[in-house]
Amino acid sequence: MxxxxxxxxxxxxxxxxxxxxxxxxxxxxxxxxKLTVAARGVRKTSSKLAGHLxxxxxxxxxxxxxxxxxVVTESRVSDHFATLRSxxxxxxxxxxxxxxxxxxxxxxxxxSALFRLTRDVLAAIDRESTTARRDVVLRxxxxxxxxxxxxxxxxxxxxxxxxxxDQSADRFSPAAGGVVCANCVARVxxxxxxxxxxxxxxxxxxxxxxxxxxxxxxxxxxxQEAGFILRVALxxxxxxxxxxxxxxxxxxx
Amino acid sequence: MAIGYEHxxxxxxxxxxxxxxxxxxxxxxxxxxxxxxxxxxxxxxAQRLAAAIIEMKEKTVLCSRCFNIxxxxxxxxxxxxxxxxxxxxxxxxxxxxxxxxxxxxxxGLYHVLHGAISPVEGINPEDLKIRELMDRLKVEPVEExxxxxxxxxxxxxxxxxxxxxxxxxxxxxxxxxxxxxxxSDLEYADEVTLxxxxxxxxDM
Ligand SMILES: [Zn+2]
Ligand SMILES: [Zn+2]
Numbered sequence: 001m002x003x004x005x006x007x008x009x010x011x012x013x014x015x016x017x018x019x020x021x022x023x024x025x026x027x028x029x030x031x032x033x034k035l036t037v038a039a040r041g042v043r044k045t046s047s048k049l050a051g052h053l054x055x056x057x058x059x060x061x062x063x064x065x066x067x068x069x070x071v072v073t074e075s076r077v078s079d080h081f082a083t084l085r086s087x088x089x090x091x092x093x094x095x096x097x098x099x100x101x102x103x104x105x106x107x108x109x110x111x112s113a114l115f116r117l118t119r120d121v122l123a124a125i126d127r128e129s130t131t132a133r134r135d136v137v138l139r140x141x142x143x144x145x146x147x148x149x150x151x152x153x154x155x156x157x158x159x160x161x162x163x164x165x166d167q168s169a170d171r172f173s174p175a176a177g178g179v180v181c182a183n184c185v186a187r188v189x190x191x192x193x194x195x196x197x198x199x200x201x202x203x204x205x206x207x208x209x210x211x212x213x214x215x216x217x218x219x220x221x222x223x224q225e226a227g228f229i230l231r232v233a234l235x236x237x238x239x240x241x242x243x244x245x246x247x248x249x250x251x252x253x
Numbered sequence: 254m255a256i257g258y259e260h261x262x263x264x265x266x267x268x269x270x271x272x273x274x275x276x277x278x279x280x281x282x283x284x285x286x287x288x289x290x291x292x293x294x295x296x297x298x299a300q301r302l303a304a305a306i307i308e309m310k311e312k313t314v315l316c317s318r319c320f321n322i323x324x325x326x327x328x329x330x331x332x333x334x335x336x337x338x339x340x341x342x343x344x345x346x347x348x349x350x351x352x353x354x355x356x357x358x359x360x361g362l363y364h365v366l367h368g369a370i371s372p373v374e375g376i377n378p379e380d381l382k383i384r385e386l387m388d389r390l391k392v393e394p395v396e397e398x399x400x401x402x403x404x405x406x407x408x409x410x411x412x413x414x415x416x417x418x419x420x421x422x423x424x425x426x427x428x429x430x431x432x433x434x435x436x437s438d439l440e441y442a443d444e445v446t447l448x449x450x451x452x453x454x455x456d457m
Contacts, residue, residue, distance in 0.1 A: 050436030088413040244372035
């Protein structure tokens, strides 16, 4: 028989109220992927757990196996990301990150790289003090989330003929899932223009780690252009808009 | 094939179970227990319950000023000339007004938002009574807005958003002190803790 209790690192990416004072938590873990678990009585002010199960915390959870849902018995927060939760712009970005991860991943499919990516991205959002730098972090997240979920966009080889791309490439095809070369452009419809700087930025972000991304100085306009391309690519995969985008756009005006 | 209760339960009973099941905090088991209790209860009891539900729906409205639930519009608090119109306390739910009134510490007026900003649930500022709050601030002599949203991320996000909108109007914005445990709901706070949080509020 399996142990009744188990322990796992987790990121809390979503929560909703159920019953008198309980909550359902959607957590992302390295070994078990995305899980829905129950936290009992945490809306009461007497709850010792409540403060340790806030949205976006990185925590070490102890869970008891339940018949339908596992139940949180202990939470030891590793990272509370205090700056993140005191700033409206950062909060809106974190909501977007959490919703993207939630919508892109199925339940119980382990992906420890995705766990590390999200943890590092939340830490960077917490740490980075300018909107411009946090936008580069977002682009890095969108790109690597696509990659790690099996939708790595084609930025090095033509999405149609697979020939190696050079600097003359200037169209992105959401349907083909990447950049198309000059020869193939006529064969695909609905392509989007892509500037050489955005092309170079996306290639650089896809090849490097988060520290490489943060070493860059990216203009807001360029981050926005790259963001537009990635949003379209994500929409192609998700087949819908994300709810948190509205709030993000509202704040950015 | 397993036989579910819907096959052996008379349709009207199943329908009531279904309706109970939709209520917050009530699962399928509690829903069946309530329905079977009423099935065995005296007809008068069932009628009283049905009448109370209908009367509540027919006789209550939202106060056109503070959006609290009321029988008469404006509500008793808004109509009370003894309340201080310079202070406006912003809460998420009507139940929070009840909790704050219990403390006996607060003599100002209220504004009920009917929720908190939650981008993932699709709840944005436009879905709350925020425009109505801004309209009030333009015409009422409010000097301080006390933001009493829940001490969790949604409550903090809502408070930060409101502060951003209100401070430029030259109105003082304060937030309840951090005596309340993070992650909890305001409606569960005891009077003493809540009263202390109210006294220790700080500027945003
Ligand atoms: Zn090609
Ligand atoms: Zn009123």
